[in-house]
Amino acid sequence: MLESLLQDIRPRQTKRRRGKAILLIRFILQVKLNNLLQIPLSPSTLFYLCGIVKKIIIAVDGFSSCGKSTLARALAAKLGYLYIDTGAMYRAVALYFLRNDVPYKVDERNDKAVAEAIAHVKIEFRDTPNGKATFLNGENVEEEIRQMFVANYVSKVSSISAVRRFLVKQQQVLGADKGVVMDGRDIGTVVFPEAELKLFMTADPKIRAERRLLELKNKGMEMTFEEVIENLSERDRIDSTRADSPLRQAEDAIVIDNSHISPEEQLELAYSYTLQKQASV
Secondary structure: OHHHHHHHOOOOOOHHHHHHHHHHHHHHHHHHHHHHHOOOOOHHHHHHHHOOOOOOEEEEEEOOOOOHHHHHHHHHHHHOOEEEEHHHHHHHHHHHHHHOOOOOOOOOOOHHHHHHHHOOOOEEEEEEOOEEEEEEOOEEOOOHHHOHHHHHHHHHHHOOHHHHHHHHHHHHHHOOOOOEEEEEOOHHHHHOOOOOEEEEEEOOHHHHHHHHHHHHHHOOOOOOHHHHHHHHHHHHHHHHHOOOOOOOOOOOOEEEEOOOOOHHHHHHHHHHHHHHHHHHO
């Protein structure tokens, strides 16, 4: 039976036939190898070991505080993929601008000053005892870029075309070899419009605000619900109306409304979409 299924995954077969064959082989390999090795292996790991599944690019876009990073990070870990938090990259640039008094407002903006500033920005993601962290010019700024004073300005800084071009180029290099889950605002529309799987995250604005407020309180930051709502609303407005790479849902994106589902449920949903897409490529 296995030999017959292997014939069905050859390139000349139809995508539908190959997809069905791959799903059946997935099940057979998982049972046989798990029994042989006495080690539980995920279907994705088994397929990578057997060279059957190709790595893909997964783009996760959506509004702020919709759980994009939570989902993308967990999905990448489940798949053994690289996770890239593009929001952290924009936050790091915003922090650099704030620290160095780089004019970022539309009526004050100086293109030469912006160009000179980003030429001195180096962003890296490094492993630390507390997990992956964002480093700005060699400094761990993971905690600082999550502060509200940065959140209040990141959308304004990220609306600058020179900043977007600078970071998009870096993001495309990071994802060039595929096997990556990248979240942001324009991943599926600008950074990787050819991404095999595009997810668009959304949630009720009040629920988003409640989640954000809880996150801030857990970090010891005090804000009112009204202040959080206002911040999210303003960020949505700027992100959706900026001239360069505005936030929008890609035509071929799958929408996930996580207003009333848990992080575990949305992860399983996204994982099922990933398996379906892997079986068809």
